[in-house]
Amino acid sequence: MIITKQKPFEKIMEMTEPFGKLFVVGCGKCATVCQTGGENEVHGMVEKLSDKISGFTVVEEPCDLRLTRRDLKEHKETIAESDAVLVMNCGVGVQTIAEYTGKIALPALDTMFIGMTERIGRYYERCKACQDCILDETGGVCPIARCPKALLNGPCGGQVEGKCEVGEYKDDCAWVLIWKKLTEQDRLEEFTKFRPPRNHYTKILTTKLIS
Amino acid sequence: MRNKRPAYSDLMKEIREGKFVLTGELEPEKTTGLEEILVSARAMKPYVIAANVTDNPLAMAFMNSLVPSYVVQRDVGLETVYQMVIRDRNRLALLSDVLAAAHLGIKNILAISGDHTVLGDHKGALPVYDLDSAQFVYMLSKLIDEGVDLEGNEIHGKVPINVGIAANPNANPLEPEILKVERKTKIGADFIQTQTMFDIDLTKEFLKETERLNCPTLIGVFPLKSFGIADFFDKYIPGVSVPKDLLESMRKCKEEPDKEKRKMLYDEVNMEFFAPFIREIRKTTKAAGVHVMAVLYERILEPLVAETM
Numbered sequence A: 001m002i003i004t005k006q007k008p009f010e011k012i013m014e015m016t017e018p019f020g021k022l023f024v025v026g027c028g029k030c031a032t033v034c035q036t037g038g039e040n041e042v043h044g045m046v047e048k049l050s051d052k053i054s055g056f057t058v059v060e061e062p063c064d065l066r067l068t069r070r071d072l073k074e075h076k077e078t079i080a081e082s083d084a085v086l087v088m089n090c091g092v093g094v095q096t097i098a099e100y101t102g103k104i105a106l107p108a109l110d111t112m113f114i115g116m117t118e119r120i121g122r123y124y125e126r127c128k129a130c131q132d133c134i135l136d137e138t139g140g141v142c143p144i145a146r147c148p149k150a151l152l153n154g155p156c157g158g159q160v161e162g163k164c165e166v167g168e169y170k171d172d173c174a175w176v177l178i179w180k181k182l183t184e185q186d187r188l189e190e191f192t193k194f195r196p197p198r199n200h201y202t203k204i205l206t207t208k209l210i211s
Numbered sequence B: 001m002r003n004k005r006p007a008y009s010d011l012m013k014e015i016r017e018g019k020f021v022l023t024g025e026l027e028p029e030k031t032t033g034l035e036e037i038l039v040s041a042r043a044m045k046p047y048v049i050a051a052n053v054t055d056n057p058l059a060m061a062f063m064n065s066l067v068p069s070y071v072v073q074r075d076v077g078l079e080t081v082y083q084m085v086i087r088d089r090n091r092l093a094l095l096s097d098v099l100a101a102a103h104l105g106i107k108n109i110l111a112i113s114g115d116h117t118v119l120g121d122h123k124g125a126l127p128v129y130d131l132d133s134a135q136f137v138y139m140l141s142k143l144i145d146e147g148v149d150l151e152g153n154e155i156h157g158k159v160p161i162n163v164g165i166a167a168n169p170n171a172n173p174l175e176p177e178i179l180k181v182e183r184k185t186k187i188g189a190d191f192i193q194t195q196t197m198f199d200i201d202l203t204k205e206f207l208k209e210t211e212r213l214n215c216p217t218l219i220g221v222f223p224l225k226s227f228g229i230a231d232f233f234d235k236y237i238p239g240v241s242v243p244k245d246l247l248e249s250m251r252k253c254k255e256e257p258d259k260e261k262r263k264m265l266y267d268e269v270n271m272e273f274f275a276p277f278i279r280e281i282r283k284t285t286k287a288a289g290v291h292v293m294a295v296l297y298e299r300i301l302e303p304l305v306a307e308t309m
């Protein structure tokens, strides 16, 4: 899931200040689960900015252009008359809506990462979308997302009692976790093997996937 | 196991000859001057075979380490170990610096990860980590042994450099650390310099492992110039603790009001701890030597060498 966090309200005030009428768009998927841009949060925002609001809705999945088109159709005129859309989505949603409506789109949320939800309010980054998944070799622990140096041949000298030098030794060292998992699985050869430098060429060029 | 590359550096030659070697450490700082480094280099020259020149240690932005590595060799005639962290440079910049180092006659590179930028003095910097330190060793092996870069492009001229890596015998758990060292020795590390050690048992345990890997190992020692440094080390360098007795003796020295006497007391305490420590390593283990990180405390080298070598 894409994990989002609401911007501080003062920041939202500042951002929306130059605009008269605002149309607010929420997200029925990730931002609903994160409680950052679902029905409740959209209502909350509408209440707080009541004198500026022209209308609002929650799109089922704003990162899907088809659903955005479908769900925003009935609001077309209100949106056209608004000065800007305030989008309570991840960055993908904001751009889809900007593209579809042609309006100035204001992000009410900050997009944090691709993460796992433990429970509401506790999210952990788990994947950096590196386009070359090696979780099969690393005991199901991603070193790209979970080692702050993204080492492919860890651990570095910064682990102390299995904790990482980044973040004051509170978080687990991803490479110690990988070592533990591979030991459990009796696959230490996967740990010891050398992983050559990554080829970033394809990743840089692959910003779309078209079949 | 890969074939051993030739010993290009005096450090590597002495190690291969089976001598017990000493290396020192020089730390360029936030300055444009090299006077202090040169003073330190001259002071340590009679006692060490080579001196490491640190590369933005603790992620502090200091003077580039290649220039002092070169100037110390040129002006002092002391061989250097050019430390290179992979935190601040991508593979292009690493390659450029290695070729420049080869041109300048640098004979040793220590390939290390470096502390993360968030620990340093530019916490908001974007860390690079294009290669990791193992991949950097791999790149160095290609340059040195095959004369090509990572993409197989031919390098004109030779890169006669020996490659060192760092290791932490204090690491807990130790096994992943050992496996990592093993990985690097297979792809081209010539020698190891360890993190600071105070514990002889951990030191010996680690040395047994590196002996199995057949990789010459220099044990890191850090003579403590003052109580302040000892205390800082104990409190703020995670995973390393200064033995209680040593710390206590250092505290007592601090109380001596006379500056010269205090210095003598500090030196005595250091000698009492480190001379037997180094002797023990030398007599009872297969360590290749010790890496003495006596930064700005070069005066301890003379008695230390006299007592241990």
Ligand code: SF4
Pocket: A126, A127, A128, A129, A130, A131, A132, A133, A134, A135, A142, A143, A144, A145
């Ligand atoms: S290796 Fe990590 S970053 Fe890459 S795809 Fe797999 S989980 Fe994502």
Ligand code: SF4
Pocket: A146, A147, A148, A149, A150, A151, A154, A155, A156, A157, A158, A159, A160, A163, A164, A165, A166, A172, A173, A174, A175, A176
């Ligand atoms: S301590 Fe572990 S997780 Fe942290 S940077 Fe080093 S290898 Fe990565």
